[in-house]
Amino acid sequence: MRTASRTAEHVALFRALETRRRDRLFADDLAIRFLPARYRWLVRSAALPPLGHRIARIIDRRYPGGPRTSAVARTRLIDDLLAAAEPDQALLLGAGYDSRAHRLPGMPLTYEVDHPLTQRAKRQRVADRPHVRYVPVDLAADRLVTALDGFPRKRTAVVWEGVTNYLTEEAVDTTLRDLVAITAPGSTVIFTYVDRAALDADTPWHRVVAKVGEPWTFGFRPAEVPGYLVERGLNLKGDLSAAEAAARYHRHEPAAGFYRIAWAEVR
Ligand SMILES: C[S@@+](CC[C@H](N)C(=O)[O-])C[C@H]1O[C@@H](n2cnc3c(N)ncnc32)[C@H](O)[C@@H]1O
Numbered sequence: 001m002r003t004a005s006r007t008a009e010h011v012a013l014f015r016a017l018e019t020r021r022r023d024r025l026f027a028d029d030l031a032i033r034f035l036p037a038r039y040r041w042l043v044r045s046a047a048l049p050p051l052g053h054r055i056a057r058i059i060d061r062r063y064p065g066g067p068r069t070s071a072v073a074r075t076r077l078i079d080d081l082l083a084a085a086e087p088d089q090a091l092l093l094g095a096g097y098d099s100r101a102h103r104l105p106g107m108p109l110t111y112e113v114d115h116p117l118t119q120r121a122k123r124q125r126v127a128d129r130p131h132v133r134y135v136p137v138d139l140a141a142d143r144l145v146t147a148l149d150g151f152p153r154k155r156t157a158v159v160w161e162g163v164t165n166y167l168t169e170e171a172v173d174t175t176l177r178d179l180v181a182i183t184a185p186g187s188t189v190i191f192t193y194v195d196r197a198a199l200d201a202d203t204p205w206h207r208v209v210a211k212v213g214e215p216w217t218f219g220f221r222p223a224e225v226p227g228y229l230v231e232r233g234l235n236l237k238g239d240l241s242a243a244e245a246a247a248r249y250h251r252h253e254p255a256a257g258f259y260r261i262a263w264a265e266v267r
Pocket of ligand 1: 001005007008011012093094095096097098114115118119137138139140141160161162163166167
């Protein structure tokens with residue numbers, strides 16, 4: 001990455017737009033801060049319901065397959081999984097413009113780990129809080145276990161949302177092993193992935209991430225995930241597509257079948 005993540009900006013846009021809906025699945029009031037002026041203007045316009053629906057429809061038509069709807073569904077599902085985990089501490093890995101440390105009630109001490117360029121951009125827009133610690137790491141070059149030297153080995157909820165698809169197979173493997181090494185048994189690892197069968201498809205969604213310099217590079221086949229995790233000290237607890245997650249919240253706008261949210265427990 002040569003700049004702060006553009007895909008993190010896209011997710012913040014989808015969350016900011018969702019926040020303006022009357023039937024919103026969550027409220028992320030910080031998301032708008034991470035957006036450039038042209039997107040902020042769009043979000044403010046979306047506060048008027050007919051315009052909000054129209055903007056959503058235009059995005060969904062331009063990027064069919066559901067990047068917006070999938071980001072919204074995964075955000076809400078992960079909010080709920082994080083709350084249910086009741087962790088002693090949280091680790092947002094590849095945190096981007098995730099504002100859970102600020103917006104979810106009762107968040108424990110939260111470590112935000114991200115690529116240095118994205119993390120720097122985030123810290124310019126959000127005030128430091130005593131329960132949030134920032135750790136810059138380029139997972140393509142550095143080991144998590146080294147960057148998080150001294151990380152307390154407690155029951156942790158890890159959120160690794162929207163990141164594995166931008167890494168190499170080796171970085172995903174090493175990072176998962178590091179997560180198991182540094183967290184206590186009973187910890188939860190929530191991660192998203194792209195179904196490998198769809199990794200090389202040629203859709204507007206695939207094209208836009210490639211165009212902003214963040215092409216998808218990694219995916220799992222859903223059937224291999226349970227065994228892959230067992231080999232690394234984790235037991236899979238659930239694995240839903242974004243489309244299934246959206247249905248769980250009665251959101252009847254098409255979301256992706258190939259974009260998946262999985263959660264696992266450290267043994
Ligand atoms: C699509 S964004 C998702 C951000 C956030 N988790 C969310 O869901 O809002 C991808 C994130 O992965 C991070 N990322 C990509 N490659 C990385 C790397 N090599 N090391 C660390 N973070 C990386 C980016 O900085 C960015 O924050």
